[in-house]
Amino acid sequence: MNELHFLRARRSVPSRLLQEPGPDAAQLRAMLAEAVRVPDHGKLAPWRFLAIRGDARHALGERLAARCLEKDPAAPAAVVDKDRQRFSHAPLVVVVVGCPVPGHKVPVQEQLLSGGAVCFALLQAAQALGFGAQWLTGWAAYDPQIKQFLGLDEGEQVLGFMHLGTAAEAAPERQRPDVDALLAPWQP
Numbered sequence: 675m676n677e678l679h680f681l682r683a684r685r686s687v688p689s690r691l692l693q694e695p696g697p698d699a700a701q702l703r704a705m706l707a708e709a710v711r712v713p714d715h716g717k718l719a720p721w722r723f724l725a726i727r728g729d730a731r732h733a734l735g736e737r738l739a740a741r742c743l744e745k746d747p748a749a750p751a752a753v754v755d756k757d758r759q760r761f762s763h764a765p766l767v768v769v770v771v772g773c774p775v776p777g778h779k780v781p782v783q784e785q786l787l788s789g790g791a792v793c794f795a796l797l798q799a800a801q802a803l804g805f806g807a808q809w810l811t812g813w814a815a816y817d818p819q820i821k822q823f824l825g826l827d828e829g830e831q832v833l834g835f836m837h838l839g840t841a842a843e844a845a846p847e848r849q850r851p852d853v854d855a856l857l858a859p860w861q862p
């Protein structure tokens with residue numbers, strides 16, 4: 675099954691291990707061009723992307739830190755600082771935004787699943803180009819004020835903050851699920 679080698683080698687690189695160089699504009703475009711080749715019921719393309727680089731990453735981190743304190747004025751300094759740094763490790767963060775079309779005959783769940791596939795395809799494309807990547811959400815993905823800060827419309831959702839860069843060291847492998855325990859034959 676050597677044909678599956680590339681898929682078997684896929685793994686995330688924790689965002690704190692991602693450093694310069696990150697994908698340049700042409701590389702990002704090339705990765706996204708592959709990532710949008712996902713199954714998409716109804717051909718709705720119900721997703722869009724935001725590229726966050728340089729100081730914009732730090733600005734988002736500052737907003738996260740401020741929001742963290744707004745929500746919990748007693749938050750320990752270490753927690754606030756972790757939020758401040760969240761977007762400052764990887765040189766590039768791509769926000770995959772789900773833009774489901776409400777009331778469409780294609781259920782919203784399917785539209786969001788298609789967006790999830792985009793996130794995964796982006797991980798694979800990044801690895802294929804020699805970059806490391808990690809798909810993160812965290813509380814910020816679900817916070818109305820952070821979504822507003824990012825410019826998301828009502829009804830849009832953060833499907834993933836995709837952190838992209840060059841791995842500072844080999845990514846740790848983790849134990850993978852046992853497929854045999856998950857697979858059962860079905861018959862009526």
Ligand SMILES: Cc1cc2nc3c(=O)[nH]c(=O)nc-3n(C[C@H](O)[C@H](O)[C@H](O)COP(=O)(O)O)c2cc1C
Nearest residue numbers: 684685686687688808809810811812813833834848
């Ligand atoms: C939708 C989604 C959101 C995730 N958010 C986080 C997160 O906020 N923090 C985290 O540590 N891992 C998160 N993960 C897990 C990592 O992306 C990744 O799976 C993990 O680091 C293990 O690496 P692997 O992809 O090689 O299994 C998330 C995964 C998914 C699918």
